[in-house]
Amino acid sequence: MHLERLIQILEIIAVAGRPVSVAEVQRATDLPKPTCYRLIQSLVEQNLLDEPSDDGKYIIGERMIRIALLGKSDADVRRCAAPLMRLAATNFNETVFLARFRDNKVEIIHVETPDDPARAFIHPGLGVRPMHACSCSKAIAAFAEPEFRESIMSGSLKAYTEHTKTSEDELRREFEIISERGFADCDQEIDIGIASVAAPVSIGNIGATFSIGAVGPIRRFRTEYRIEIGEKLKGLSKKVSGAIQLCNVTDT
Numbered sequence: 001m002h003l004e005r006l007i008q009i010l011e012i013i014a015v016a017g018r019p020v021s022v023a024e025v026q027r028a029t030d031l032p033k034p035t036c037y038r039l040i041q042s043l044v045e046q047n048l049l050d051e052p053s054d055d056g057k058y059i060i061g062e063r064m065i066r067i068a069l070l071g072k073s074d075a076d077v078r079r080c081a082a083p084l085m086r087l088a089a090t091n092f093n094e095t096v097f098l099a100r101f102r103d104n105k106v107e108i109i110h111v112e113t114p115d116d117p118a119r120a121f122i123h124p125g126l127g128v129r130p131m132h133a134c135s136c137s138k139a140i141a142a143f144a145e146p147e148f149r150e151s152i153m154s155g156s157l158k159a160y161t162e163h164t165k166t167s168e169d170e171l172r173r174e175f176e177i178i179s180e181r182g183f184a185d186c187d188q189e190i191d192i193g194i195a196s197v198a199a200p201v202s203i204g205n206i207g208a209t210f211s212i213g214a215v216g217p218i219r220r221f222r223t224e225y226r227i228e229i230g231e232k233l234k235g236l237s238k239k240v241s242g243a244i245q246l247c248n249v250t251d252t
Contacts, residue, residue, distance in 0.1 A: 005031065005039055010048060010064065019057035074100065077210075078110045080243045085112040085212070088236050092229060094214045095121045098240070099129065099136035099198070101209055104148075106137040122194055124215045132157050132171055133164045135186040135198035139211040142178035143200050149175055163188040183230035184211075188218055195221035199233035201241050210244070212237050 012028050013020045026036040040058060043049040047063035081098050089096040089112040098110040107128045113121050131137045131152045141149055157166040165171050178184045183199040198213030214229050215221075221229075 005029070005035075006043060009036070009039055009043065010060070013049065013058055014060050014064075019053070019055075019059050021057050025058075074109045077244060081212075081240050082110060082112065084236065084239050084243055085110065088112070088214075088232075089114050092214055092232065093119055094216045094220075094229070095123060097124050097136065097198075097213050097215060098201075099140070099211045099213065101140045101211075106131065106134070106140055106211070108136060120217065122215050122217060124196070130158065130160070130190070131155075132166075133160055133186065133189040135184045135196040136211045136213050138174065138178060138184035138186070139198040139200045139213070140208045142175040142184060143202070143208040160190045161188055161192055163192075165189065181230070182234045185226045185230065187221075187223075187226075193218050195226060197221070197226045197230045197233065199230060199237040201237045201244070203241055203245060210240070212240050 008029055009025055012025055016024075022033070022037050022040060025031075025040065026033050029036060031039070040049060044051060044058070044061070047061045049058045049064070050061040051058050077100065078098070085096045085098060093114045093116055095114065096112045097108050099106050099108045105128050108124055108126050111123060111126070113123065129137045131141055132155075141152055153168040153171045157171070158164070159166050165174060174184075183197055185195065185197040187195050194215065195218045196213055196215035198211045200208035201210035201212055203209050212233055214233065
């Protein structure tokens with residue numbers, strides 16, 4: 001019965017899609033007010049609920065979002081992010097991709113290409129990308145725990161091309177730059193003639209669980225253009241984060 005009441009409260013707040021007061025929860029559950037308040041406090045203590053404004057109103061907490069996110073398949077995440085990515089591919093007139101971090105690996109899980117039939121574009125493919133030599137991976141790694149970054153730099157740093165960074169010092173400097181400007185780029189580090197740029201997608205306080213990026217031929221993706229696209233991707237990443245979290249909450 002205790003667990004059932006806790007779940008009921010979580011469901012009520014999740015469905016509301018806005019901050020909910022104890023009084024509203026009490027009316028919806030018909031629980032005694034002291035009991036309702038005690039149960040909500042238990043959920044807050046476990047980070048399953050959060051009181052963001054200290055005004056007595058509650059929303060779904062970071063831990064609940066994390067649980068929901070871990071249970072989401074790639075198909076669910078694509079469903080949430082695809083409309084925004086499709087619009088970005090049209091606006092940028094470049095290929096846009098979404099990558100996901102899990103099991104200490106980063107893999108591209110979705111790609112949207114521009115509609116312009118006269119536009120030459122690059123399709124990056126799907127699957128795992130190297131942690132040290134791809135914008136989608138570096139965008140996540142730069143905002144990960146220091147221990148994880150160190151494990152990348154001390155690991156096997158394969159040279160895919162002459163442009164691949166293969167020393168700890170080079171990667172350490174690059175991670176610092178990425179963390180300062182908010183996006184990463186890849187200048188022919190995996191394939192000659194191809195460059196990309198990506199921004200981390202943070203889910204609440206969970207951190208950079210995804211990254212959103214754009215890829216194209218180096219003749220277009222010069223340094224200034226990558227910076228321009230990178231700044232746009234930072235804005236897009238916030239929208240994608242919101243879309244993923246909203247889907248998680250409404251589907252919970």
